[in-house]
Amino acid sequence: MSLIAIHDLRFTWPDGTPALAGVSLTVEEGRSLGLIGRNGAGKSTLLLHLNGILHGSGAVRVQGRPVEDWPADELRATVGLVFEDPEDQLFMPTVLEDVCFGPLNQGLAPDAARDRALAALASVGAAGLAGRAPHHLSTGQMRRVALATVLAMQPRVLVIDEPVMALDPEGREEVIALLAGLPQTKIIASHDLEMVLALCDDVAILDGGRVHAHGPARELLADDALLRAHGLRMPASPGGG
Ligand SMILES: Nc1ncnc2c1ncn2[C@@H]1O[C@H](COP(=O)(O)OP(=O)(O)OP(=O)(O)O)[C@@H](O)[C@H]1O
Ligand SMILES: [Mg+2]
Numbered sequence: 001m002s003l004i005a006i007h008d009l010r011f012t013w014p015d016g017t018p019a020l021a022g023v024s025l026t027v028e029e030g031r032s033l034g035l036i037g038r039n040g041a042g043k044s045t046l047l048l049h050l051n052g053i054l055h056g057s058g059a060v061r062v063q064g065r066p067v068e069d070w071p072a073d074e075l076r077a078t079v080g081l082v083f084e085d086p087e088d089q090l091f092m093p094t095v096l097e098d099v100c101f102g103p104l105n106q107g108l109a110p111d112a113a114r115d116r117a118l119a120a121l122a123s124v125g126a127a128g129l130a131g132r133a134p135h136h137l138s139t140g141q142m143r144r145v146a147l148a149t150v151l152a153m154q155p156r157v158l159v160i161d162e163p164v165m166a167l168d169p170e171g172r173e174e175v176i177a178l179l180a181g182l183p184q185t186k187i188i189a190s191h192d193l194e195m196v197l198a199l200c201d202d203v204a205i206l207d208g209g210r211v212h213a214h215g216p217a218r219e220l221l222a223d224d225a226l227l228r229a230h231g232l233r234m235p236a237s238p239g240g241g
Pocket of ligand 1: 013014015017018019037038039040041042043044045046084
């Protein structure tokens with residue numbers, strides 16, 4: 001049984017914009033899947049279906065169980081979703097309260113939740129931001145904190161929309177190394193194909209709300225013609241490789 005199984009998922013936004021036109025994908029426990037595709041391909045819309053924020057037609061199963069059959073809190077603690085826009089993730093007066101929110105909701109005692117939160121903040125290089133107001137942070141700082149809010153819950157599946165967008169080069173490397181060291185199943189949507197190659201076993205190319213290719217990251221990301229057909233480019237390696 002696949003940990004995540006998506007079957008013929010279709011979704012149109014309330015304003016009539018079609019976003020998913022029959023997506024089928026599976027992700028096995030412990031694997032990492034990179035979701036790539038041009039702007040508007042449907043990546044973010046797809047991720048929002050994985051923990052029950054959006055419901056399209058078709059089926060999304062987590063651990064074999066349809067997402068609509070899961071209690072909402074339990075699903076969100078199992079499938080941790082980091083939004084594309086970190087402002088959507090942060091709503092408490094301080095960073096520490098935001099990162100404690102998930103663990104407290106999972107039933108941890110305040111001290112244990114605080115320990116989890118501080119460790120998660122340290123792991124994303126944001127320990128010094130604990131007392132700050134989330135909405136006064138820089139974009140990159142906010143993105144780190146948003147990631148920490150999900151890491152603190154230690155979910156079985158990490159679903160991350162653009163994990164390194166707006167991070168400085170050092171922060172980008174740190175977050176890639178951090179994610180590489182985490183044992184969880186991961187689904188990562190990104191335009192940073194170098195990062196996808198470094199982190200993901202498999203890749204799915206989304207275009208026009210459909211999966212156009214799904215296979216080993218090393219194979220798909222080496223197929224320049226395939227990438228170009230979907231508006232994608234692998235950055236040239238230094239030295240012109
Ligand atoms: N809230 C919304 N209301 C209406 N349409 C939306 C909404 N959010 C996204 N869309 C539309 O759904 C389609 C898929 O968008 P989505 O954000 O999933 O793409 P994406 O692959 O994540 O793109 P990007 O690379 O820019 O992040 C697009 O046509 C987009 O305009
Ligand atoms: Mg997106």
